[in-house]
Amino acid sequence: MKTSQRYWLVKSEPSVFSIRDLARSPQQRTAWDGVRNYQARNYMRQMALGDLVLFYHSNADPPCVAGIAEVVRTAYPDDTQFDKSSHHYDPASSKSNPRWDMVDIRYRREFPAVLPLDRLRGVTGLERMELLRKGSRLSVQPVTPSEWNCILKLAGIKDEK
DNA sequence: GCCAACGTTGGC
DNA sequence: GCCAACGTTGGC
Numbered sequence: 410m411k412t413s414q415r416y417w418l419v420k421s422e423p424s425v426f427s428i429r430d431l432a433r434s435p436q437q438r439t440a441w442d443g444v445r446n447y448q449a450r451n452y453m454r455q456m457a458l459g460d461l462v463l464f465y466h467s468n469a470d471p472p473c474v475a476g477i478a479e480v481v482r483t484a485y486p487d488d489t490q491f492d493k494s495s496h497h498y499d500p501a502s503s504k505s506n507p508r509w510d511m512v513d514i515r516y517r518r519e520f521p522a523v524l525p526l527d528r529l530r531g532v533t534g535l536e537r538m539e540l541l542r543k544g545s546r547l548s549v550q551p552v553t554p555s556e557w558n559c560i561l562k563l564a565g566i567k568d569e570k
Numbered sequence: 571g572c573c574a575a576c577g578t579t580g581g582c
Numbered sequence: 583g584c585c586a587a588c589g590t591t592g593g594c
Contacts, residue, residue: 420592445590446577468592526593544575546591 416552417456418463418474418540419514428464428475428519437516441549442487443497445509449549453512454484461569462514463552463560465540466523473523474560477569482513520564534559 419441421427431439444450460480466473486507489497502508529535539550552560561569 422592448577472593544591546576548591 413457414554415455415457415460416463416554416557417452417460417480418465418550418552419478420465420467420548422468423466423475424468427466428478428516431464431478431514432516432519434516438481438513440482440487440511440513442489442511444487444511444549445497445499446548449547450510452549452551453510455551456480456483456512458483461517461557463557467548471523471525471527473525474520474529474564475523476519477517478514479517480512481515484510484512487511517569518566520566522564524560524564528563529560532559532563 426439431437441453444453458480462478462480463474464476464478466475486504487497487509489495490499490502490507490509491504492498497509499508526540529538530541535541535556538552538556539545539547561567
């Protein structure tokens with residue numbers, strides 16, 4: 410039994426990279442690059458193989474949880490930090506001491522219907538969810554097992570462990 | 571497009 | 583180490 414199973418939520422703007430883009434990616438996987446926030450990076454460093462991830466659409470209409478992905482590679486240096494042509498280039502980082510990491514995730518499923526942010530507010534069991542905290546901007550965040558179960562129930566999904 | 575909330579930077 | 587200025591996030 411996997412007692413170490415953990416749950417997370419990552420944000421992406423669907424106009425940039427949506428859950429369908431993930432589903433259409435080679436092997437349905439992608440490197441989750443471009444995270445430039447220390448707290449978010451530190452959470453990524455805690456991710457383990459097989460951890461499950463809620464895929465959230467920010468700056469969307471409506472903003473919503475759109476589906477589920479899975480961690481398929483643990484943290485390793487984000488190569489965009491060394492790429493001068495990248496928006497995510499970080500001149501203060503060096504290859505000998507990289508500052509930013511990324512993980513790889515793989516598509517698991519799209520929710521039958523997205524769960525709008527509005528729908529989550531006020532739900533019993535989600536009162537303390539990071540996503541719902543006023544002013545929360547964290548793009549990678551932990552989700553508790555009870556929050557996970559609650560979200561999946563709202564999404565009408567029974568079997569995702 | 572607005573702007574509140576938040577994180578980072580850099581002068582002192 | 584403080585904090586003002588600035589940049590970014592992301593809901594609305």
